[in-house]
Amino acid sequence: xxxxxxxxxxxxSVGLSTLDLVRQHRxxxxxxxxxxxxxxxxxxxxxxxxxxxxxxVADETAxxxxxxxxxxxxxxxxxxxxxxxxxAQMGADWTMAAIVGCAGLPPTMAAIEAGKTVALANKxxxxxxxxxxxxxxxxxGATLLPVDSEHNAIFxxxxxxxxxxxxxxxxxxxxxxxxxxxxxxxxxxxPAQAVAHPNWDMGAKISxxxxxxxxKGLELIEAHHLFPVGLDRLDIVVHPQSVIHSMVExxxxxxxxxxxxxxxxxxxxSTLAWPARIETNSEPxxxxxxxxxEFEVPDLVRFPALQLARTSAExxxxxxxxxxxxxxxxxxxxxxxQIGFLDIANVVSSTLDGYSPNAPHxxxxxxxxxxxxxxxxxxxxxxLPHAA
Numbered sequence: 001x002x003x004x005x006x007x008x009x010x011x012x013s014v015g016l017s018t019l020d021l022v023r024q025h026r027x028x029x030x031x032x033x034x035x036x037x038x039x040x041x042x043x044x045x046x047x048x049x050x051x052x053x054x055x056x057v058a059d060e061t062a063x064x065x066x067x068x069x070x071x072x073x074x075x076x077x078x079x080x081x082x083x084x085x086x087x088a089q090m091g092a093d094w095t096m097a098a099i100v101g102c103a104g105l106p107p108t109m110a111a112i113e114a115g116k117t118v119a120l121a122n123k124x125x126x127x128x129x130x131x132x133x134x135x136x137x138x139x140x141g142a143t144l145l146p147v148d149s150e151h152n153a154i155f156x157x158x159x160x161x162x163x164x165x166x167x168x169x170x171x172x173x174x175x176x177x178x179x180x181x182x183x184x185x186x187x188x189x190x191p192a193q194a195v196a197h198p199n200w201d202m203g204a205k206i207s208x209x210x211x212x213x214x215x216k217g218l219e220l221i222e223a224h225h226l227f228p229v230g231l232d233r234l235d236i237v238v239h240p241q242s243v244i245h246s247m248v249e250x251x252x253x254x255x256x257x258x259x260x261x262x263x264x265x266x267x268x269x270s271t272l273a274w275p276a277r278i279e280t281n282s283e284p285x286x287x288x289x290x291x292x293x294e295f296e297v298p299d300l301v302r303f304p305a306l307q308l309a310r311t312s313a314e315x316x317x318x319x320x321x322x323x324x325x326x327x328x329x330x331x332x333x334x335x336x337x338q339i340g341f342l343d344i345a346n347v348v349s350s351t352l353d354g355y356s357p358n359a360p361h362x363x364x365x366x367x368x369x370x371x372x373x374x375x376x377x378x379x380x381x382x383x384l385p386h387a388a
Contacts, residue, residue, distance in 0.1 A: 002027070002028060002029060002030045003028060003029050003030070003093045003094055004029075004030045004031075004032050004091075004092045004093045004094070005018075005022065005029050005030065005031055005032060005092055005093070005094050005095070005096070005272075006031075006032045006033035006034075006035075006087060006088065006090065006092035006094075006095045006096070006111070007019065007031070007033070007034050007035070007095075007096040007098065008033075008035045008084065008087075008088070008095065008096060008097055008098055008099050008104060008107050008108070008111075009035065009036070009096070009097075009098030009099040009100065009104070009121070009122075010034040010035055010036055010043060010046055010098075011036040011037075011039045011042045011043055011046070012036075012098055012099075012100065012203060013203055013264065014096070014098040014121045014147065014264060014268065015034075015036075015096065015098050017263075017264045017265045017268055018096050018098070018268050018272065019046060019050065020265060021265055021268060021269055021272055021278070021280060022050065022272075024278075024279070024280070024281065025278055025279075028273075028278070029272075031047075031050040031051065031052040031053070032052065032053050032054070032087075032090050032091075032092040033052060033053060033054045033055070033056065033087040033088075033090055033092065034046055034047050034050070034052045034054075034055050034056075035055070035056040035057070035058065035084055035087060035099070035107075036055075036056075036057055036058070037057065037058045037059055037099075037103075038057055038058065038059035038061070038062040039057075039062075040057055040062045040063075040065035040066035040069055041065070041069055043055050043057060043066065043069075044066055044069030044070045044073075044075075045069075047070060047073065047075040048070070048073050048075065051074065051075070052075050053075065053076065053090070054075060054076045054077075054078055054087055054090070055070060055075050055076070055077055055078070056077075056078045056079065056083045056084055056087050057077075057078075057079045058079070058080070058081060058084055058099075058103065059079070060079045060080045062079065063077065063078075063079035063080075066079065081103075081106060084099075084106065084107040085106050085107050085110045087107065088107040088108070088110035088111040088114065089110050089111075089113075089114055091114060091116065092111075092116065093116055093117060094116065094117045094118075094119065094271075094272065095111040095116065095117070095118050095119065096119045096121060096147070096268075097111065097118055097119065097120050097121060097122045097125065098121040098122060098147070099122055100122065100124070100203060100205055100206070101122075101124050101205070101328055102124055102125065102128055102324070102325070102328070102367070102370055104122040104124070104125050105122075105124075105125045105128065105129055105363065105366075106363065108120070108122060108125050108133075109125075109129075109132075109133065109136055109363065111142075112133065112136045112137055112140055112142045112144065113136055113139075113140050113142070114140070114142070115140040115141050115142050116142060116143070117142065117143040117145060117271075117274075118142055118143070118144050118145070119145045119146075119147050119268070119271040119272070120144055120145065120146055120147055120148075121147035121148065121268075123148060123215070123218045123219060123222055124218070124324050124328070126221070126222045126225055126226070127218050127221045127222060127320050127321070127323070127324045128320060128321040128324045128325070128366060128370065129321070129360065129363065129366050130221065130222075130224070130225040130320065131225075131316075131359075131360075132360065132362070132363065132366065133225070134225050144226070145270075145271040145274055146222070146226055146267075146271075147264075147267055147268055147271055148219060148222070148267070149245045149246075149260075149262075149264065149266070149267045150171045150172065150219050150223075150245055150246045151219065151222060151223060151226055151227075151246070152245070152258075152267035152270055152271065153244075153245035153246035153247075153257075153258035153267070154169055154171075154223065154226075154227055154246045154248060154258075155226075155270075156258045156270060157246065157247065157248035157256040157257065157258055158227070158248060161248070161250060161256075163227065163228065163229060165250050165251050166227075166229050166233065166248055166249070166250060166251070167233065167249045167250060167251050167253070168229075168233050168234075168235055168248075168249040169223060169227055169229060169233060169234050169235070169246070169247070169248055169249075170235045170236070170237055170246060170247040170248075170249070171216060171219055171220065171223060171234070171235070171236050171237075171246050172236075172237055172238075172239040172242070172244050172245060172246055172247070173213060173216040173236055173237070173238050173239065173298065174210065174238070174239065174240055174242045175213070175238040175239075175240055175296070175298075176210045176211040176212075176213060177193060177194065177196055177210075177211055178193075178194075178211055178302075179238065179240060179296075181302070182302075183301075183302055183342070186302065186341055186342055187340060187341065187342050188341075189211070189340075189341040191204075191208075191334060191335045191337065193211075194207060194208045194211040194334070194341060195207040195208060195211075195335075204335055205328070205331055205332075205335075208331045208334060208335065208344075209327070209331065211341075212303065212305045212341070212344055212345060213298065213303040213305050213306050214305035214306075214308075214309065214327055214344070214345075214348075216236055216298075216305075216306060216309075217305050217306050217308060217309025217310065217323075218309060218324065218327075220234055220236060220306075220309050220310060220313060221309055221312065221313045221320050221323075224313050231310065231313055231314060236298055236306060237295050237296070237297065237298070238295065238296040238297070238298050239293065239294065239295050239296075240294055240296075241290060241292075241293055241294065242262040243259050243260070243261075243262075243285065243287075243290060243293055244257045244258070244259050244293065245257075245258050245259070245260060245267075246258060259285055260282075260285055261282055261283045261284070261285055263280075263282040263283065265280050265281075265282050266280060266282050304345045304349070305327075305344075305345050305348065308323060308345065308348055308349055308352065309323060311352075312352065316359070317358065317359035317360075318356070318357050318358065318359055318360055318369050319352060319356075321360060321366055321369050321370055321373065322351060322352055322355055322356075322369065322373040323348060323352060324370075325351075325369075325370045325371075325373035325374045325377065326347055326348040326351035326352070326373055326374070326376070326377040327344065327348050328374070329347070329374045329377040329378055329381070330343065330344040330347040330348060330377060330381070331344060333347075333381055338381065339381055339384050340384075343381075343384055347377050347380050347381055347384075348377075350380050351373055351376050351377045351380065354376060354380075355372065355373055355376045357369050357372070
């Protein structure tokens with residue numbers, strides 16, 4: 001039997017990697033929905049290639065271009081946030097949630113509430129709405145599979161084990177492009193430098209998060225929801241080679257690690273075929289060529305985002321959502337040359353200190369908190385000197 005798929009964020013790096021796997025196994029999968037933010041031309045090209053039932057652009061101004069690009073095909077065109085949610089409710093067996101930022105939260109929640117399998121690549125959704133999302137998973141009976149290489153590695157290491165037998169979970173971090181930089185060197189970092197990750201091919205926002213190590217902080221919060229062992233049993237270690245993606249230590253002191261080449265198609269394939277496996281054309285792991293694996297304790301002085309994230313997870317409530325919102329605003333400002341690299345963590349810290357609403361009780365409440373946090377962060381940035 002073929003498995004029906006919907007891919008939210010189809011033109012991004014995770015979406016394209018997913019479709020590359022589908023391309024290799026066309027007989028196993030059928031595409032229901034493909035979505036993009038506003039790249040109508042590329043979305044239409046993919047929809048035609050995979051004969052998607054529907055293609056959706058989040059940006060309604062791109063709708064006319066999408067309709068024109070799909071003319072003569074069997075794929076229906078749609079646009080806007082409501083259309084994204086409707087596409088998520090179409091009942092695909094497996095949904096890839098890969099829309100970056102909180103914009104991916106409504107369709108991800110809609111896919112979860114449909115009760116099928118959701119492969120989660122959007123870390124911000126679980127960070128901001130972890131309690132709401134996990135409650136929806138419990139209600140609907142949906143299966144939530146982690147796509148991030150670290151969480152997918154933990155998921156694989158837990159196969160055959162029991163969460164109550166876990167002593168510690170360790171997430172690995174590459175350390176990003178500035179692992180060996182001094183604070184003075186980091187102060188002068190440019191957006192072009194920050195988006196050039198040494199190991200992974202990722203989008204600009206995620207690459208900057210890797211450079212500040214905020215991505216690892218967000219992943220810590222994700223792991224707290226996905227693998228409830230307690231924050232005191234979640235650790236982070238810097239591993240520059242990005243070969244070991246995470247480790248699970250059990251009570252008998254046995255430690256299981258998942259290894260693989262730094263290629264997102266490997267964790268995606270794990271979720272795409274789960275509980276089975278499919279072949280990929282990823283590079284095989286050659287440990288003899290790599291020769292050595294290194295590990296370091298992360299430096300919280302140069303990378304304060306890690307402690308900001310852990311503190312937010314400990315506080316719970318609205319704190320993780322505020323952390324995420326302020327970070328998104330600050331990263332965008334850095335990429336636009338409005339603030340410096342080190343200002344990103346400072347803006348996030350000041351926003352957390354200055355804004356502390358009640359815990360979100362619904363998606364609507366969460367979005368109001370998110371909007372207020374963004375506004376607060378922007379007001380803080382107006383007082384900073386321009387990075388240029």
